[in-house]
Each structure stands twice: as C-alpha cells, then as structure tokens.
Amino acid sequence: EIVLTQSPGTLSLSPGERATLSCRASQSVSSNSLVWYQQKPGQAPRLLIYGSSSRATGIPDRFSGAGSGTDFTLTISRLEPEDFAVYYCQQYQYSGLPLTFGGGTKVEIK
C-alpha cells in the first residue's frame, strides 16, 4: 500500500500566521488523486482540497494545495480561529492498491 507521511505532527501557530503542512507519499501518486480534509473535535472530516489543488465548495481561498509525485502541501495563508484543527491527506489509485490516509497534522493555537 502507499504510505502517506504527514509532517509536522503538530504545528503551533498564532492567528494570522501562515501554515504549511506536508504530505509525503511512499511512491508516486497521481496529482488528481491527492485529497485534504479538515477535522475538528467531535466532528466528521470535511473535504477541503481534491485533485491536489481544487478547493471544495464553500472552502475559502486562504486554503490552497499544491504538489506532485510524492510531495504535496496544504497551505493556509492566514490562520483564522476556526482553522485550528487536524488535517489529513488521502490518496487513491485505480491500481488495486488500497485507499490510504496520512496520520494527520494538528494545527494548534500557540
């Protein structure tokens, strides 16, 4: 299976700062198969970014995704109070390999 490694595990930042989250795959992933979700305590994950860089409906433009091959990033340009949460990347390849998630990055208030 393709292992997704997210870093850092925890990111401590202040509102207004820029957050850069990394997702590294153990083998090359198709760019249209890399997804980012946000999860707040007690809630289901919410779709943020699909196809590496396309924002889902209703997602503000301070969220952006980029990358290709094995290295992908999620950037939050200016953190708002509601952005402090856990972020997961996820991949799916139509190759018989199972869908997998990264271990998550927690963005916490400094």
Next chain:
Amino acid sequence: QVQLQESGPGLVKPSDTLSLTCTFSGGSINSYYWNWIRQPPGGGLEWIGFCHHSGRTDYNPSLKSRVTMSVDTSKNQFSLNLNSVTTADTAVYYCARWGETSGIKAFDIWGRGTMVTVSS
C-alpha cells in the same frame, strides 16, 4: 440537502459481528460509490471499503477477510458487516460518499459518525 446518517448498536461483544447501516437522503443512492471509514479513539482515519448498487465492492486488504458491504436501493441505504470483532475494532465508524460521479474524486459527503465499542 444531501445527508448521510449511520445507525446501529453502540456496543458489540468480542467475536460477534458489528453491523451498521447508513441512510442517504436528498438524492438517489445509485451512481455513486459508498464507503465506510473508521477512526479509533485518538487515532487516525482508516478506509474500510466501498460498495456500489451494481454489487461491486472493494475492501481494505487488512480487513477483507472479515468485511461485507452491500447497497439496498429500495431503502436508499448501504450496510457494513464486520465479523469476529475484537477490542481493536473499537472506533467511530463513518459512512461517506465517493463523489467522483460529480467530478470530485474524494469523500465529499460524510455522516456524523457512530461510536462502536467492542467489549464484553
């Protein structure tokens, strides 16, 4: 408004079968792939598998020997059966829609999740 809602027992005994149902409202269950994902307490997300109204299924190899999923189009529901459960199967179980039919290759709709505890 499209919604997913999980239902089923919150407590299952070790070695028994965990059975959950997910009801889709606000649209037809046809044309999409329907998934189960779980999250142990304090842990990350694990994809369990998907089912489709055509009967097609695919499961995570780590769980494949114990999992069965199916779609009931008459009720707009799909289900998960996980047999021979152990305490390691204790988790919040989410149902989710794979949105590729709408051009979104991701889980675009999620249920709120249901906590299942495996304990005697």
